[in-house]
Structures are given as C-alpha cells and as structure tokens.
Amino acid sequence: MDERNGFEAVFSPRRLFLLLKRDFVHGYRGVLVAMAAVGGVLLLISLLSMLGRPGGDFYTPFYVGLLALGGLISTSSVFREAHQAASGPFYLTLPGTLLEKLVSKLLVSSIGFAAATLLFMAGISALSELINRAVFGAGHLWFNPVAVENLHRAAIYLVFQSIYLLGSIWFRKVAFLKTVLAQSIIGMAVVIVMMVIFRLVLGSLFTRGGMNLDLGRMFSGNFSQFSLNGQNSAVLTHGAQVFGTIFRVCFWALLAPFCWVAAYFRLRETEV
C-alpha cells in the first residue's frame, strides 16, 4: 500500500463530500421548515414590537437564542441515526471512515449552522425592517452578520457545540437533556475544584482568617471583602490573571479538540 492509498484509507475529500451531500439531502427539508417557522415568528414579533418602542438592537437576543437553543439542540441529534435500530447499521456500515463521518457531522452542525444562522438572521432582519419601515416609517437596527460581536458569539457557540456533539454520540436517547445535565454536573465539579485550589494556593494571603465561602461575594469579582493588605493585593490580582489565562486557554484551545477526540473514540466504539 503506497502512502497515498494509506492516507486515502483514513480520509478522502471525495467521501467527505458524499457524506455532506447525503446529510444535506436528508436534512434540507427539515431545515427549510424550521427556518420558515422561526422566520415567520420573528417577523410577527418584530411587527408587534413596533407598537411599543422601536429602535435598538432588536435581533441580537434572537440570534443568541437561535445559536444557543436551535444550534445545541440540533447538534444533539446529529448522531441519532447511529443509535437507531434500522438506521444505525446502515450508517455505521456506509463506506466512510470514522474521521470522515465525524468531520461531516461536525462541519454541518458547527460552521455550517453558525454561518447559516448569521445569514438567516441578516436576511430576516432585512426583510422585517423593510416591512417595518414601509408600515411604520421606522424600525430596529439591522442585524449585521459580520459585526465583531456577532462573530464572537458564533465562536463561543462553536466551542460549546463541541460538547453537544460529544453528547450526541455518547448518549443513545434524549442526548440534549443528558448533555445539559452532564455539563452542569461537570461544571459544578470544576468550580468546586477551582475554589479549593484557590483556597489552598491563595488563602494565606488573606489577613482576616482566610477566605470566606460566601458564593455571592466570591463571584462578585470584587476582592475587597477579603480584607487584603496592600502588598498581597498585587499577588492576588496576578493569581487571578493566571487563573483567567488558564481558563481562557482551556476554553478556546482545549475544550473543543478534547470533545472532538472523545467523540471520535466514542463513535469508534458504537455498536448496534
């Protein structure tokens, strides 16, 4: 087997295209129906909102909601076919590698969904504002799909989406709710571990008998309640920066790749 054949046995753009085409043909009707329903509701709400106080950033909350709910729920169902009695054997024995199957589902539910949502919101807001201005002579701000804030929100979605992609292959049934639950439990566990580390590493810096565990104050972002002396305040600020950096690296650089790798191995282990 030469090198090209060896690579072709792991990844082939042709087979990836076939898998994407298959997903598109099987799914486009459902997507169109969902878009029509959401678009109709948005147009209606936009019209009704003109009776109150028009103007301002009307569409962003809907965009965030669509990404957070629509995106994560649909991501949770991308591997449903791998778990079902009839479609499971068909999908798993379809000639494509695990990598191609994972990448095809990942592309559709991550970049594909985020890009489609940005374009959809831009289109709906344009249509809605045309109607608003024609009817009321005024309207809301147009949704700008290339605004930095909106692209940043899409990037956050791409990271969170990887957790739900893993949930989709991990859980056979009710994947979305189970992933939310698992994410909450893991999130709480991480926070507790972080607090313990924080207490162990930085506790001695506090002058009045160490840190208290008043959660309301812990998360207020205001360290004054800990009665720091001036000298240690700089150390604590530096510590918080280090924690912040670790958190950002974990979120932006490690979380998604970890979920993708875990999803790959889980797909590898899937039996029907």
Next chain:
Amino acid sequence: MIEIKDLTFGYGRQKLFDHLDLSLERGNIYGLLGKNGAGKTTLLKLICGLRYAQTGSIRVLGHDAAFRPVHMLDEIISVPEELFIPPLLPRVYLSLYAPFYPRFSHDEFRTCMTELELEQDKKLSSLSYGQKKKFALAFALASGCRVLLLDEPTNGLDIPSKGQLRRLLARASRDDRVILVSTHQVRDMENLIDPIIVLDQGRIIFNQPMAEVTKRLSVRLEPTEPQGDSILYADRTIGGWVSVRRNTGTEETGIDLETLFNTVIANPGKLSEIFGASRTTEPTEVHNG
C-alpha cells in the same frame, strides 16, 4: 474471505458464542440456519463490525472487522431484516449512495429493478415492506461488493418475487464473491444455498456442502414409522414417514433443507461422526450465565 477465529461474544452475562471458528470461502452462497435466538443475526453483525467480539478475531478480506475500515466497508453490504429506507426517489437514493461503492453497476441495478418489477418513480417510503426489501436487495446485488450478507431475504416477498430473487442471487454468485444468507425460510432458498451452516447454542454444529450431504445421508419415504439405531431423523408426512439414515450405498438421494436442518438439530453428535470432524465443528462446552 471471512475468517472467524476463537470468537467469544455475549449479551451481558449471557454467552452467545464461545470459541467459535468459521471460515467462508469465495464463490459460495452459504446458508446460515438456526433456531430463533441461535445468534444468526448477531453473527452477521459481528462480520460487518456492528458488534465487537469479546475475544477472538473476525477478518473480512484481510481486514479486522472491529475497526470497520473503509476498504472493508466498500466491499461488504448487508441487507438486514429491519430495513432503513429513507423517503427518497430511487434515482435520488442512487445518486447519494451508489458513489460510495467503487464497483456499483447501474446496468445491474436497472436489470434487478426490472426483474423484481419495481417502479423507478415512486418514493421509497411509500413502498410496501416487500417492495422496500426488493429495492434494498437490488441495490446490494448491484453494489459490486465481494461480501453480501442477507438476513431473511425472502421475508415479506411475494411468491413470484421469491423465485426472481433466487434467480438474481444465482446470477450474482461469482468466483470472487461470498454470499451469506441467514434464513428460516429454507424452502425459499432450496437449491440455491450451498454449503449449509447450522448454528445452535452458540456453536457451528454443521458446515457441509450439499454434494457431501447427498453422498453421506440417505432419505426414504416409508409406509410405517421407521425403527432402529440407524435412524437419524424421522417425520410423519403425507403418504408415510420420511426417514434419514447414513448412506451406506453409492446411490444418492435428495434431501430438502428442512429435513436436513431437523436431522442436524436432532442428532448433532451422530452427524459429526458421519461427516467427520474436518468440516463440522466439534461441539464445545457452552457456559451460560
């Protein structure tokens, strides 16, 4: 082409296969027979990598089935009893799935569709179970795959379609291809499947070509109930009793698959003696629980 060695598999604590060995050679249409729950469907799933062996190995065309490598998947196609047929037109289905199989023959597909009297312009979801089955079989036969796994292929087919399927399968048999048919409907597969493999209590208790069967077993129709140790199997039928004995002469008599299956199930030990241990797997201990 398919090599199963020392396979152990079970669901939970219940062992289904215990150190099972099986070798399937190219150029044959194997019939896999067994009682309900014998593990026929599970064995097919293990062969195409949908289930993983607990111990032992399954190699298909030299590939480890458990890894589901792509060059195994494009050479193996399975028509399960529970079908997945998406709501598409046949031509759309073909445009989506045929390119996955490098040797897919559109001419062969058209021939199969015509012979099985399937309409090309009807949505697949609107077809009856039997028609969906025929469509899946037509696709599988046209796929060009070297390994075809068919689970109860005649279930749901009408009487003419069963004959058409037999003809298509006979034509699809090639020197470089192995077809494994798991079925309870042995009469539907009469004169087609050969060799015959019988699976019982997690082991292969019989694996013989029909030529060997007719050479070593003798079937007679007798007016009264046959008696004696030489009787391997006897069953009342219209006009008397069908009896199966060891063939001690040179004359060969035909045996239908149902009678053969019942004989094997009734007397696995004696059959093993008659056919020798070379092809029939010796019974091994099965541990349940």
